[in-house]
Amino acid sequence: MAELNFFVGVIGNIISILMFLSPMDTFVRIIKKKSTEDFSSMPYICTLLNSSLWTYYGIIKEGEYLVATVNGFGVFVQIIYILLFLLYAPKTIKIKSAIMAGILDVGVLGAAILTSEIALKGETRTNAVGVMGAGLNILMYASPLAAMKTVVTTKSVEYMPFFLSFFFFLNGGVWLFYAFLVRDVILGVPNGSGFVLGAMQLILYCIYRNGKSSSKHVSKQGLEEGSQYNEHLISHPQLS
Numbered sequence: 001m002a003e004l005n006f007f008v009g010v011i012g013n014i015i016s017i018l019m020f021l022s023p024m025d026t027f028v029r030i031i032k033k034k035s036t037e038d039f040s041s042m043p044y045i046c047t048l049l050n051s052s053l054w055t056y057y058g059i060i061k062e063g064e065y066l067v068a069t070v071n072g073f074g075v076f077v078q079i080i081y082i083l084l085f086l087l088y089a090p091k092t093i094k095i096k097s098a099i100m101a102g103i104l105d106v107g108v109l110g111a112a113i114l115t116s117e118i119a120l121k122g123e124t125r126t127n128a129v130g131v132m133g134a135g136l137n138i139l140m141y142a143s144p145l146a147a148m149k150t151v152v153t154t155k156s157v158e159y160m161p162f163f164l165s166f167f168f169f170l171n172g173g174v175w176l177f178y179a180f181l182v183r184d185v186i187l188g189v190p191n192g193s194g195f196v197l198g199a200m201q202l203i204l205y206c207i208y209r210n211g212k213s214s215s216k217h218v219s220k221q222g223l224e225e226g227s228q229y230n231e232h233l234i235s236h237p238q239l240s
Helices: 002-021 024-033 042-060 065-088 091-119 122-142 145-154 162-182 185-208 215-229
Strands: none
Touching: 002 065, 002 162, 024 065, 042 065, 042 091, 042 122, 065 091, 091 122, 122 185, 145 185, 162 185
16 A cells, blocks of 8 residues: 555656646747736646645655645746746736735745744644645646636637646646545645636546637737726646
8 A cells, every 4th residue: 555655645746847838828929929918827836836835745744745845846936937927018918927926935934934833832733834825826726717717708718728738637636635545634625626616627628629729819908908997817636
């Protein structure tokens, strides 16, 4: 059983790395067009917070070096994604994205680490950080919900990258299985949520994958809304 647990954990880490890298096509497109178009910043901001907290969890819990290393890699990748997004986003969205990143990835993360270091010790601290990480996993997996709404509205999957949805589904499924093997509820609940939400995104993709490109429609709509209300922030593993 120990060998199976280790094998599934290694597979989970490989899938987690692939999930971290899955948005690369999106950012190649952003760089080429020098525009973030209607892509979302929230999945990357949420994933950075999630990966940072799980890196901390892997550091403070004995024997969880795989958790720390894979999520440390995730932190590095998400920082690059966010910097690229801020570089090419319109001014209003850039400001809102930067504020959200500051609140979540600096403020919330700093408060969580500081509180756990000062107020909690030993296993209590580890469990508390694990629970916070589980909650953030659910937030990360739910972050593409706005993109799902866009898919239904425009009947196009242009702004819901397939590989991000696919690896959310795959990552959630593998870590859910691992959680079952090791009887870890804290790990199982958020990844079960990721498995379900990833499946929903893939179902939407299958339904609307032949839809026409929505670039012109969405861009026109964005300009009209921007003139009246200003541009708004549009809202990808864990990894445990």
